[in-house]
Amino acid sequence: MSASSTAARAQSRPVLKRFSPPLRILGYALVIGLGLLYVLPFAIQLATGFKTDPDAAAHPLGMIPVTPTTAAYQRLFGISQAGDGVPFLRWLGNTVFVATVVTAGRVLFASMAGYALARLRFPGRTLLFGFLLSVIAVPPVVLLIPRFLVLNTFGLFDTYAAMILPLLVDAAQIFIMKQFFESIPREVEEAARVDGAGVFRTYWSVVLPMARPALITVTILAFQGSWNEFTHYLVATQSSQYETLTTGLARMVSGGLGGGTQYPLKLAAALLSTLPVAVLFFSFQRHFVRGANAGSVKE
Numbered sequence: 001m002s003a004s005s006t007a008a009r010a011q012s013r014p015v016l017k018r019f020s021p022p023l024r025i026l027g028y029a030l031v032i033g034l035g036l037l038y039v040l041p042f043a044i045q046l047a048t049g050f051k052t053d054p055d056a057a058a059h060p061l062g063m064i065p066v067t068p069t070t071a072a073y074q075r076l077f078g079i080s081q082a083g084d085g086v087p088f089l090r091w092l093g094n095t096v097f098v099a100t101v102v103t104a105g106r107v108l109f110a111s112m113a114g115y116a117l118a119r120l121r122f123p124g125r126t127l128l129f130g131f132l133l134s135v136i137a138v139p140p141v142v143l144l145i146p147r148f149l150v151l152n153t154f155g156l157f158d159t160y161a162a163m164i165l166p167l168l169v170d171a172a173q174i175f176i177m178k179q180f181f182e183s184i185p186r187e188v189e190e191a192a193r194v195d196g197a198g199v200f201r202t203y204w205s206v207v208l209p210m211a212r213p214a215l216i217t218v219t220i221l222a223f224q225g226s227w228n229e230f231t232h233y234l235v236a237t238q239s240s241q242y243e244t245l246t247t248g249l250a251r252m253v254s255g256g257l258g259g260g261t262q263y264p265l266k267l268a269a270a271l272l273s274t275l276p277v278a279v280l281f282f283s284f285q286r287h288f289v290r291g292a293n294a295g296s297v298k299e
Contacts, residue, residue, distance in 0.1 A: 042271075049073065049268035056263035072264040076272065088269060090241070091248035095273075098163050098244065099226040105168035106222035107215060113169075114177025115203050119189065129178075135171040141231065148235040162236040163244075167226055173218045180214035181207065216284050224277050245273040 043063060048056050049072050051065040059066070078085040116122075117129055147166055148157070156162040184207060192202045208215075230246040237243075243251070249269055252262070 045267045045271050049264055049271055051264050053261060053264060057261055072268040075265055076269055091243050091245045094242060095227060095244040099223055101164050102167045102226035103219060103222040106170055106173055107218050109169050110173040110177045110218050111208060113174045115181050115207060117178045118181035132171050132174060144231055144235050151236055158237050158239050163233055167232065173221060176218055177214055180211055184210055220281055220284060223280060227277055
């Protein structure tokens with residue numbers, strides 16, 4: 001066996017397998033400990049949602065409620081008998097609507113722009129790509145006041161359009177799609193053109209189906225970004241009817257929906273807000289990792 005093949009086999013083995021058993025045990029223990037440390041806040045969040053307000057204030061880190069109750073979830077879903085419900089379902093509906101539209105728009109526009117930058121030759125293409133990279137480097141918080149002024153000038157402030165339109169295009173996701181399209185062999189597109197397919201037909205029917213890993217990656221990033229967006233919704237709206245989960249929870253935490261700590265209510269709402277993104281990511285994490293790797297390495 002050659003030295004190169006031996007080195008290749010050694011590199012293909014898991015990192016911890018290359019060490020002695022005591023070091024492997026120590027490594028696994030460290031990994032498990034870090035994993036439990038990461039999961040601990042979520043476990044506390046789940047347990048606190050079933051506590052009473054006094055119990056949560058007296059035992060904030062307790063994992064078992066003294067007197068388990070679903071009062072926090074009843075308030076969130078408007079079935080509380082005390083009449084002190086929280087408009088959680090309205091927040092959820094707004095978030096689902098905006099996130100769905102933004103995700104669909106970002107996937108469409110990112111794939112089209114990425115394909116154009118990767119395959120089409122037109123004047124100013126290099127300059128446009130440089131501008132795209134410069135946009136990625138700009139912190140989003142810098143654009144908040146200009147964005148508000150633009151929305152207000154065009155009469156879009158405090159509307160669904162103000163929440164959706166500025167988020168439909170994301171430079172980072174265009175970059176991901178461009179890198180992935182460049183990894184696809186040009187012979188595939190040349191064969192399609194020989195068969196009489198135009199540019200859009202080649203993009204839509206030939207190249208786009210091959211970009212499934214990158215599309216899933218962009219879908220997850222777009223959905224997560226629009227679902228968790230806060231600052232843009234804060235400057236784009238002011239009416240309570242347009243509140244999303246992030247802006248509604250911020251008002252709740254700041255005391256806008258009643259006094260007291262209300263830890264069970266706040267943490268229950270935060271947990272429910274996190275679940276859709278977590279389920280989406282863990283369902284498609286294999287495709288997400290594959291798409292991210294394909295988008296970052298040009299073959």
